[in-house]
Amino acid sequence: MTDDPPAERRARVFVVVPAYNEANTIRAVIDRLRSMYEHIVVIDDGSTDEIEQALDGAQIMLLRHRINRGQGAALQTGITFALLRGADVIVTFDSDGQHDPEDIEAMTAPILNGDCDVTLGSRFLGHTHNMPLGRRLVLKAGIVFTRLVSRIRVTDVHNGIRAFSREAAESLRISMDRMAHASEILDQIAQHRWRYREVPVTIRYSAQTLAKGQSSWNALRIAAQVLMERFKP
Amino acid sequence: MTIFQLIAVPLAALLFLRSGMRFLRGDGHRWVAALSMALWLAAGITIAQPDLTNTIARFFGIGRGADLVSYLIALSFLASVVYFYHKYRKLNSDVTEIIRSLAIQDAITGTPETRGDAVHAVPPTGTLANDRDPTA
Numbered sequence: 547m548t549d550d551p552p553a554e555r556r557a558r559v560f561v562v563v564p565a566y567n568e569a570n571t572i573r574a575v576i577d578r579l580r581s582m583y584e585h586i587v588v589i590d591d592g593s594t595d596e597i598e599q600a601l602d603g604a605q606i607m608l609l610r611h612r613i614n615r616g617q618g619a620a621l622q623t624g625i626t627f628a629l630l631r632g633a634d635v636i637v638t639f640d641s642d643g644q645h646d647p648e649d650i651e652a653m654t655a656p657i658l659n660g661d662c663d664v665t666l667g668s669r670f671l672g673h674t675h676n677m678p679l680g681r682r683l684v685l686k687a688g689i690v691f692t693r694l695v696s697r698i699r700v701t702d703v704h705n706g707i708r709a710f711s712r713e714a715a716e717s718l719r720i721s722m723d724r725m726a727h728a729s730e731i732l733d734q735i736a737q738h739r740w741r742y743r744e745v746p747v748t749i750r751y752s753a754q755t756l757a758k759g760q761s762s763w764n765a766l767r768i769a770a771q772v773l774m775e776r777f778k779p
Numbered sequence: 780m781t782i783f784q785l786i787a788v789p790l791a792a793l794l795f796l797r798s799g800m801r802f803l804r805g806d807g808h809r810w811v812a813a814l815s816m817a818l819w820l821a822a823g824i825t826i827a828q829p830d831l832t833n834t835i836a837r838f839f840g841i842g843r844g845a846d847l848v849s850y851l852i853a854l855s856f857l858a859s860v861v862y863f864y865h866k867y868r869k870l871n872s873d874v875t876e877i878i879r880s881l882a883i884q885d886a887i888t889g890t891p892e893t894r895g896d897a898v899h900a901v902p903p904t905g906t907l908a909n910d911r912d913p914t915a
Contacts, residue, residue, distance in 0.1 A: 607886065
């Protein structure tokens with residue numbers, strides 16, 4: 547498996563990109579991804595902008611949610627579809643340009659080599675550009691919260707770049723439609739006892755990614771949702 | 780008996796019987812019907828015998844029956860929030876499943892909206908509905 551030529555290894559990888567009103571940024575992201583990977587699945591999560599026109603001729607697989615359901619829902623749709631199309635490894639990748647496609651190689655290699663089931667991008671092991679202090683503090687608090695609640699030791703949380711083996715993706719069930727899905731994925735890694743590894747990645751913050759991204763206050767809502775899930779009647 | 784008691788006690792008894800019928804028929808969750816029966820029974824008894832709440836409150840060291848009732852209402856409210864939150868989650872989850880199925884079905888079989896020329900899809904196997912050659 548490790549001796550496969552890079553092109554063959556990349557052909558086994560599907561990159562799932564959820565997008566909501568990202569017409570301004572998505573084309574550049576997709577073109578970079580497409581120059582490296584053959585299988586790109588974009589889920590237009592009920593966008594109201596010109597995202598379809600932005601992707602004109604982009605040579606991707608495009609799925610459309612007829613109404614907006616949230617990033618978690620879009621990811622599960624993309625993962626389900628990628629599995630139907632025969633993906634061996636599935637990478638989740640944000641559409642706002644904050645991730646670096648060059649990181650995917652390091653994310654997928656341990657899975658293709660059979661060393662682990664899931665890889666999680668970590669900006670704190672890698673690099674960040676223009677990260678606001680408030681965001682850093684909220685993420686650090688999220689790491690402590692995740693250790694206590696999900697019982698999983700990670701150095702980063704709510705980082706959109708992850709990779710799953712086919713077997714892990716088949717068992718993954720994202721039921722939190724909105725942003726709490728990131729905590730849910732960590733929960734499932736712990737529950738299924740998947741072998742996971744963190745991989746250093748680069749996150750670039752811009753005015754646009756910060757404007758579109760989660761507000762720090764949203765972290766409280768996510769924490770409340772995660773706790774409510776523990777009180778199922 | 781006061782006018783309020785004359786109205787409220789039979790009403791609580793009727794609602795108790797209604798919940799009892801649901802429990803016996805097995806409509807929905809049995810535990811919800813049982814909880815509902817207990818609620819209407821407690822409501823009927825405490826309305827008919829208001830001093831009883833004082834006795835129970837004193838037993839728990841609360842003092843006044845009215846305080847006991849307000850604590851129970853607060854707890855019931857919290858339980859209702861959790862219950863309806865999960866109902867809401869289930870409903871949302873069902874809607875998402877439908878939207879997901881439609882999205883995947885549209886990509887595979889195609890609808891007039893999804894068969895546009897905007898996007899060229901390259902499936903590893905087979906053909907997608909929106910699989911168009913942009914150069915064609």
